[in-house]
Amino acid sequence: MRKFSVIIPIYNRPDELQELLESLTQQSYTNFEIIVIEDGSMLKCDTVCEFYKDKLDIKYFYKENGGQGFARNFGFEKASGDYFVQLDSDAIVPDTYFEIVNTEIDKHGLDAYGGPDAAHVSFTPTQKAINYAMTSFLTTGGTRGKSKNLGGKFHPRSFNFGLSRKVWEKVGGYKITRMGEDIEFSIRIIEAGFKVELIPAAFIYHKRRTSLSQFYKQLFFFGRARVNIWRFFPKELKMVHLFPVAFTLFIWSLAFQYLMFPILFYLSFALLLIFVLANFVKASIENKSLKVGILAIPASLIQLFAYGMGFIKEMFLSSEKN
Structure with missing residues (x-):
């Protein structure tokens, strides 16, 4: 055996x-x-x-x-x-x-x-x-x-x-x-x-993790880790790894859109709302729980935003070192 x-x-x-x-x-x-x-x-x-x-x-x-x-x-x-x-x-x-x-x-x-x-x-x-x-x-x-x-x-x-x-x-x-x-x-x-x-x-x-704040810290670290992997293996950085970065920049841009381009802001907010609702429905069905579906909304946003923030920070540190 x-x-x-x-x-x-x-x-x-x-x-x-x-x-x-x-x-x-x-x-x-x-x-x-x-x-x-x-x-x-x-x-x-x-x-x-x-x-x-x-x-x-x-x-x-x-x-x-x-x-x-x-x-x-x-x-x-x-x-x-x-x-x-x-x-x-x-x-x-x-x-x-x-x-x-x-x-x-x-x-x-x-x-x-x-x-x-x-x-x-x-x-x-x-x-x-x-x-x-x-x-x-x-x-x-x-x-x-x-x-x-x-x-x-x-x-x-x-x-x-x-x-x-x-x-x-x-x-x-x-x-x-x-x-x-x-x-x-x-x-x-x-x-x-x-x-x-x-x-x-x-x-x-x-x-x-047992709390959303701990989850944010973990995903922030994961974003940093992806840049570290890129240092060893540049070819391993794929488009899918950049999606959280794009999402993070999208969230950042909402305030600017609201001030400068209101129509674009409402369109962007509608897209974000669709994303939120899709995760709520999917999580509720998979777990057979509305409570889990509600909690999946901030968890899903954190999964992307925290990863993107960590990625951006580590990439910025890399550029400073160079």
């Missing part, structure tokens, strides 16, 4: 880890170990790991804070499995996850894979709205979890990302610890000639 090593970097989130480990006790495929890397946390999760030592093959390590990419590298070095599976600490894993992954690896000869994310029924309405914004094609968030998308080749993301030991031995681990580190790593794996695909059925429930 193929042995999986589950790599989990964590920083000040012991409660989240408890939910993740509990879900891992329910797996139908059980040949896996868990490597938890405490990345310089003040709120340690050692007692949580100790609680599960009789239920899971779990190893706990503490290291000085170095960022999630380098924490995963630390985990790779400690792993004994044939396949490394990276999960974020805010994940809940369905009980057939490893069974599905193992079957798909054999069926398609995958050297590495990524899986999508979804909202669990226990998530709060805000979390479900954020999940909608991050997975809907209307916000461009849906381009992340598709095997073929407007952003080019599928690049696994670290919240749900597996690779064989052979890949790690040839490509190495993360070169950067934040700012798009998982996409940079994915691109190098693909460029090395390894077979990388999305496994649609290998989804996890991803909590993401």
